[in-house]
Amino acid sequence: MSIPKHYEIRVPALNLLKAKGTLKLNEVVSDLGEHFELTEEELSEMYPSGNGHIFYDRVSWALSYLNMAELLDKPKRGHYTINETGIRLLKTPDKVNHYVDTKVNERETPSKSAKNKQLEVDINETSTSGTPSEKLFSSFEKIKNARKSEILNMILSKTPYEFENLVVKLLQKMGYGGEIKGSGLVTKASNDGGIDGIIKEDELGLGRIHIQAKRYDFKNGVGRDDIQRFAGALLGAPMSKGVFITTSYFSKGAIEYVDKLNSATIILIDGDQLADYIYKFSLGMQVEQTIEIKKLDTDFWDAMKDNE
Structure with missing residues (x-):
């Protein structure tokens, strides 16, 4: 068979x-x-x-x-x-x-944007009637989405401390902390004051990014109260910059609270964005295959004389 x-x-x-x-x-x-x-x-x-x-x-x-x-x-x-x-x-x-x-x-997080949802519709429509390039893109997106689900599933199988360590490594991988030695720190659970990790942005540590990491199941979102507590922990922090990262999603109230916040700058990263960053910056990932798509170099061919 x-x-x-x-x-x-x-x-x-x-x-x-x-x-x-x-x-x-x-x-x-x-x-x-x-x-x-x-x-x-x-x-x-x-x-x-x-x-x-x-x-x-x-x-x-x-x-x-x-x-x-x-x-x-x-x-x-x-x-x-x-x-x-x-x-x-x-x-x-x-x-x-x-x-x-x-x-x-x-398993797709509820926070996925309308733009991404429309992209999914477009991909499904091209799966049967699209051009070869569109079908290739469709296949790439399907593989990527499957890998992102695997990433989140893998994170949920690890301890909360490992997740906190992971997000610190991710921000460093994204370029925060630069070449500064020891720029990333996971705080001690017994005395973190609501801060799970810190990224030093300069040698003296005058600029810092404070991190809160919540390893929640996909169906359990992060609410306004969680963000308020994190904002409170940032009040005594220099520059008051924070990143709140979760494996799930943020409620509407949580997002609205951050949008109206004046006392600190807080960036929200939900599960879909987190998996996307891990995939994009190759944290714990390996390149399985590289495919080159080529087209004609028109300058090269136009320089040749045409057959009359």
Whole structure:
């Protein structure tokens, strides 16, 4: 048979993990290869670019989507196990794909702008009727959005301290603190005064950016009260500059409060923006593949004589 699509792999993957318990990715690939009766040639078939085996990549995507839909758990890196939700859903296997797609879409933060939502509509419209360039862009956006969901999911699996350390590293990666030695600091939890981290903008530390980091579940937003407490903590701080970062979203009241704030400058970064910055500045990310799109150099060709 031909190599199955990633969505065709989801139900067999759930059944496999239900039968065998926790498995490594390579074990899932091997067992599913037998399930689909793939030949050695099919198992070893690579993308035209030569970057990665097709079946391995599709299994990895299937597991990733199942994990994002909270049907699978990852007890440790590279290991997958089915949870109670996954077992219950397997009783109606024909509903699995719809459930997964719905859950993955729900993970988009409520704060996503109308512009981004319109972009999603445009991308979906071009998926079937667009030009090759539009389809390439569509694929890029889909992969990027999937990676951003994985980023947020990974952050939620780490401790609050690790998240605070992560956002300090991110701001440094974005250029804040420059080449100043020890420019980033995570404050001690017992005595942070509402400040989770600090970025020194100059050698003497006269200019500082104060950080508050909230590692919230996607459905739990940051409210006005949280921002007010952070603003209060900034009152005695030099320059009164702060960045409030969350893995979830900010309520309308929180955003309005910051817009009207005069005593301090506070920048809000929600989960979608956070994942976007981590992706953009390659914090904890690796380049998987580089594709060059070329066009004719008109100056070069116009310099040649035309055939009369």
